[in-house]
Amino acid sequence: MGVQTAQESQAISQSEKKFASEVTTGGLNTSQFQDNRPNTSLIRKMQESANGSIQAKQTAQLQEITQGNSSPTVQLKTEITHKTRPFTYPHLGNNVTEPVGAEMKAYLDPTDIVVGSATGAPQLDLLHSVQAVGHTMVRGHLLNHDLGGFGVEENLYPITQGANNRHKTNVENPVGDALNTAHGAANNEGVYYTVKVNPIQNTSAGLMANTSTFVCEAYQLTNMNANSVGTKGNLILKANIESTPGGANSSNAVDKSGAGLIAGVPKVITPGWGHGHRAGRELNWDAYVAAGKINTIEGWSTTKQVLVGLGIGTATILGLAGYFYYNPDKMPGFLSNLMSVGAIAVEELKNEL
Known part of the structure; x- marks a missing residue:
């Protein structure tokens, strides 16, 4: 560096600006993590695959981070x-x-x-x-x-x-x-x-x-x-x-x-x-x-930019982040597939779990 x-x-x-503009917990009300598209279930499957209790644990933690912040503005400034x-x-x-x-x-x-x-x-x-x-x-x-x-x-x-x-x-x-x-x-x-x-x-x-x-x-x-x-x-x-x-x-x-x-x-x-x-x-x-x-996670910043560009929902991106944190060896292959077939790579990973 x-x-x-x-x-x-x-x-x-510009790449850092783009990464910084993506959705994270800073300033978010927890209700904003809802994603009604079919791949929303991916967050559950990925987190359960990584750790049986990680979903409930992270939900509580994310609520704690955002507690008391009622602003609807989506922010990522501290990184x-x-x-x-x-x-x-x-x-x-x-x-x-x-x-x-x-x-x-x-x-x-x-x-x-x-x-x-x-x-x-x-x-x-x-x-x-x-x-x-x-x-x-x-x-x-x-x-x-x-x-x-x-x-x-x-x-x-x-x-x-x-x-x-x-x-x-x-x-x-x-x-x-x-x-x-x-x-x-x-x-x-x-x-x-x-x-x-x-x-x-x-x-x-x-x-x-x-x-x-x-x-x-x-x-x-x-x-x-x-x-x-x-x-x-x-x-x-x-x-x-x-x-x-x-x-x-x-x-x-x-x-x-x-x-x-x-x-x-x-x-x-x-x-x-x-x-x-x-x-x-x-x-x-x-x-x-x-x-x-x-x-x-090596490669996560690039992967996240691609996911946002493809319109992948916030909840799914959070699930992917949790999964790759516990399975970093899976990141290179997923990124390569993502660059090749786009959003289909997300569904393929979902089907593997």
Whole structure:
């Protein structure tokens, strides 16, 4: 993922605008998820195929997300994307591999809230394996829990306690302050924020012997509305947070903006964004993923654009998202078929289940 430079176009690409205009939970009354066409039953079949209880669970979660919002406007402004990499570590005499967060991109609209969570069960065995070496390590959020980031594998990477503290002081607090300022301005502004782990380590031995770096950038967003995630504006910060478990200094913060590191900004939580006592995958994670507000499935953004272009109903798209979240290996074949035969691919998948 590259971030546009000052010399490049400041407008978000047309494809991202189109993706941002598609239907999700933000601002929706739950009655708007009704689709009276025959393929509406697909949401039930797909979700039951993925997980026997997922339908009832997601319905409750979607109601919680939209509770209290009576606006009929269909919106998608806040949008969070995660990428992962496999990480291998020793556990109970065996090598275990699980995903860690590698990259995060977020368009944050202060009025389109995503409530994140603290660390819980995810990556706990991984953390214990690196802590056993004798270093003070933590599971660092790529996207802070009070900025819509969940304590899940997709959003966590093991770093030193010092690096985590620097990330909070020099990056997360300024980004949170910028989001809160945009909320107060109430003029369709927000924050574009990215974190990429580069270099990234893929084994516990490599992690403990080398430096991992959170490459962080944040910009103001303007002109956010129901049809666009906005236009990238002024730079907020560019900073690298280095985690070196075996070094004399376990952490370092490097300014990349040319204006100096931001420090001394107190933690400010934008109204409604506080994670409370939530941890791990608690409550809304599945619902946000199914709604497309949090993206973790390779190829889903393109697939969703094609489905919308074909006129596939909202309820069916939500069902597809839930199905492919639990069956990501099915995505490439479905997308290929979708591009070949259009809406027939949806009916063919329905018949397979």
